[in-house]
Amino acid sequence: MKFKRMWAMFTARNHEFFRDRAAFGWNFIFPFLIIVGFGLIFGSKEHNQFKIGIFPGESREMGVENTVPPAFQQGRYLQFINFPSQAEGEQKLQHHKIDLLLDSHSPAHRYWINDSSPNGYIAEQIFLASLVNNSEELAKKQIVRGVQIRYIDWLFPGILGMNMMFSALWGVGYVVVRYRKNGTLKRLKATPLTPLEYLSAQMFSRIFLIMFTIIVVWIGSNLIFHFQVHGSYGALALIFFLGGLSLCSMGLVLAARGTSEEFTSGILNFISWPMMFLSEVWFSLEGSPVWVQSIAQIFPLTHLLTGARKIMNEGATLADIQSECLILIATTLICLTIAARLFSWNK
């Protein structure tokens, strides 16, 4: 394995990436837009989780009292939406646009829910609880101690990891297939370059670009959201680096053979979408079936995000995340070996 040959391929790929302005720009804009978007949606202190429809809306009839319980009206995380008629409210309820519909002038507190809506069930429980007086006496409220983690702090590593996953799988896997199809790899086969040298160069080039992107996106997002990092930035950089290597090497396995961009695209989607949903990018798998959690362990992104969140939110040290690091290193070595073995330069 010759470092000079790897370096030649590494720099060539970097030049190509930095000059492809559209792809280069998108790598920064995409994660930044998602983070800002989610920050705006979920970052506000009083994010409204449940939508309650009320009819008849503004048109109050003379002498008719508003019967919505005050405790319910003042409830947190509830957004009230007025509808002129019951029919219109029911239609929204049917399509899950609202979670619960209330007749605001009914002394009997008539309400409607969509029986297939989980949010509707919870909104119903909140509504029923608001009808009970002295509910504080039935249960004793305790507030969790310690640092409270905002949703954006929990989500941020997930967004970075997701961007890293797409960048690694598509930026390596898809690109290598394209090179094979247009004959670039065939030209390289005519040189002394070995598959391991070429694939390593591709992997390190992509990880360099990913880390560069992460740093820029992090700094930009941090100016707005002031993320909390309770562990060390060094450990965080390491787990992202190892995660990136692992994801890139996975991309190389997918690109080891084949010349069909369409087929590769399908395979990449087949891998990336389950990985995105099962690796806790958007939501926790806590409480989900054991087999789902077991499948999630297959994906490098799961271990990357577990490690990153432990560092950011729990102040974990390198010793605390050594199992995640070892899994990511092992995945990288296994995938890179398989990719180099299976790799074909030409069609």
Added chain:
Amino acid sequence: MKKIIEVIHLSKVFGDNKAVSDASFSVTEGICFGLVGPNGAGKSTTMEIVEDIIGASSGEILYKGQPRSGSFREEIGIQFQYTSLLNFLSVTETLSSFHKLYQQPEDLGLLIERCDLAPILKRRNDQLSGGQLQRLLLALALINRPRLVFLDEPSTGLDPQSRRNLWEIVRHIKEEGKTIIMTTHSMEEAEYLCDEVAIMDSGSIIAWDTPVRLIRTHCQGSSILLPETAFKMKLDDLPFVWKRHDKTIVLETSQVHEGLNTLLNLDIDLTELAVHSPNLEDVFLSLTGKGLRD
């Protein structure tokens, strides 16, 4: 003379299609060897097997009398017929990248001068014309100072001027003592550049010799061409075997000089005279009975 490449009973099958069938030939060091034949004859497949780009179904390839080893790629240069380079790199960066892949690369300044790349060094690969790209690809094939250079249809798609320029570069490479193996479907190119030619058709080598000997062996005589209006006598009275092509009369003769003397004695107007000497295309027609560009 030492053989640099020996191809022994080479065959290649793609599914039901036998692309190369029991091909055998050898290439002497220092010559330009041409694999010629029509499109689909199996030239490029044979070439890629010899280059070790694709594997053979059966047969053996020897390089300097031995099976090809790890150093083979350090000692050969290849210009493919269809290839692509990284789009966003300039010519300089492309040369520099390939330069780093070899242990004993050529001096880049020399290479740039030889392949006339100086005016386009800053241009991006995807902004090059056909001729410029071919010159760059040729430079990449020479970047490791190869002993053996493979050129697969090097002048395909080039205008006449670019083609001539490329031929001159190839002649200079040959003068440096490098061995060249090239494929072409242009008989003119083969005759101009090649010392030895193997003619391929339907995956088989059907003839292999120097161009002169191939022509001498497979085509007798030359043709004298005159317009029909040049003859003031009955054509059947001519002491030649003749045939008509549109309004041109083609006279077959084994000796052009004697044939012309006969025509002068018959007081034939030779103002629009043309003489056609047989070439490799005629050899191919003679061997296969069909045109090269069918």
